[in-house]
Amino acid sequence: MSTWRFDSLNQRKVRIAPARALRPNDFGGPTEKKRRCPFCGGSEADTPPEVDRIADSAGAWSARAIPNQYPTVDGADGVQEVIIESPRHVSRLGELTDEELTAAVTCWARRLVHRRREGRFDYLLLFKNEGPAAGASMQHVHSQLIALPTAPAQAAAMWDAIRRGDLPQDESCVVRTAAWELVSPTAPRFAYECWWRPRGGQMPLEALAEGEGAGELARQLRRIVAAVINLGGCDAYNLIVQVPPVSHASDVGDRWWIEVVPRSAGIAGLELATGLWVNPVGPEEAARRLAEELA
Numbered sequence: 208m209s210t211w212r213f214d215s216l217n218q219r220k221v222r223i224a225p226a227r228a229l230r231p232n233d234f235g236g237p238t239e240k241k242r243r244c245p246f247c248g249g250s251e252a253d254t255p256p257e258v259d260r261i262a263d264s265a266g267a268w269s270a271r272a273i274p275n276q277y278p279t280v281d282g283a284d285g286v287q288e289v290i291i292e293s294p295r296h297v298s299r300l301g302e303l304t305d306e307e308l309t310a311a312v313t314c315w316a317r318r319l320v321h322r323r324r325e326g327r328f329d330y331l332l333l334f335k336n337e338g339p340a341a342g343a344s345m346q347h348v349h350s351q352l353i354a355l356p357t358a359p360a361q362a363a364a365m366w367d368a369i370r371r372g373d374l375p376q377d378e379s380c381v382v383r384t385a386a387w388e389l390v391s392p393t394a395p396r397f398a399y400e401c402w403w404r405p406r407g408g409q410m411p412l413e414a415l416a417e418g419e420g421a422g423e424l425a426r427q428l429r430r431i432v433a434a435v436i437n438l439g440g441c442d443a444y445n446l447i448v449q450v451p452p453v454s455h456a457s458d459v460g461d462r463w464w465i466e467v468v469p470r471s472a473g474i475a476g477l478e479l480a481t482g483l484w485v486n487p488v489g490p491e492e493a494a495r496r497l498a499e500e501l502a
């Protein structure tokens with residue numbers, strides 16, 4: 208049985224989730240017993256029944272969503288899904304075909320829109336952990352969605368600030384297209400961390416969920432991830448899709464973005480103790496080098 212523990216001294220919330228210890232780990236080292244990958248095409252019976260799928264032109268699935276078999280939260284505490292992004296046993300976003308990556312981003316939007324419309328949970332987050340240093344435990348390429356009844360404190364503070372119109376004015380623009388822009392945030396946590404977002408609400412999640420703009424998003428995301436990996440020399444990263452809590456959606460509109468967070472350094476004592484971050488590459492320098500890489 209999972210439970211929340213709250214440390215009032217540190218304002219810290221921790222989920223005690225014993226079932227998480229049971230989940231398989233593909234990166235467990237040479238002694239890890241080899242087993243059939245449940246995310247591969249043909250192993251569909253090894254996962255919980257799927258809740259969504261995107262079919263390819265031949266009618267087979269390109270991306271499918273399933274409930275997380277080892278959820279951190281469940282019942283009234285939230286829901287957690289896995290989005291499997293290819294029937295092929297590949298481990299990297301960069302190894303997906305254009306069709307698969309387009310189906311994957313469409314599936315992300317579909318699941319977020321579904322959970323938003325359902326309205327059971329206020330806070331929605333979609334994320335990808337690629338590489339063990341970024342927290343991945345399964346090799347097969349996938350992302351995850353988590354929905355919680357209320358936004359965690361840090362996220363709530365961020366969305367409240369956005370609702371007030373209290374936005375940073377000193378982000379460094381990397382590139383801008385007609386509908387999208389890539390920025391280095393004001394205070395990036397890691398070298399070459401960057402955020403890709405639609406400009407001026409031009410890409411509502413609802414439209415993306417219908418496949419509109421998904422091809423361009425897939426193409427650009429592939430290039431950005433490759434550039435970040437190349438510049439940072441680190442192939443572990445997280446993608447974080449930030450979407451407004453349901454309670455904020457009518458105030459902040461279609462404001463959402465994708466954070467690309469390379470895990471070029473570990474989280475060490477200073478970060479653990481204080482929440483302060485140390486980044487050797489400033490955002491202006493990162494923006495300049497990313498722009499060169501993407502030119």
Ligand SMILES: [Zn+2]
Nearest residue numbers: 244247296347
């Ligand atoms: Zn597999």
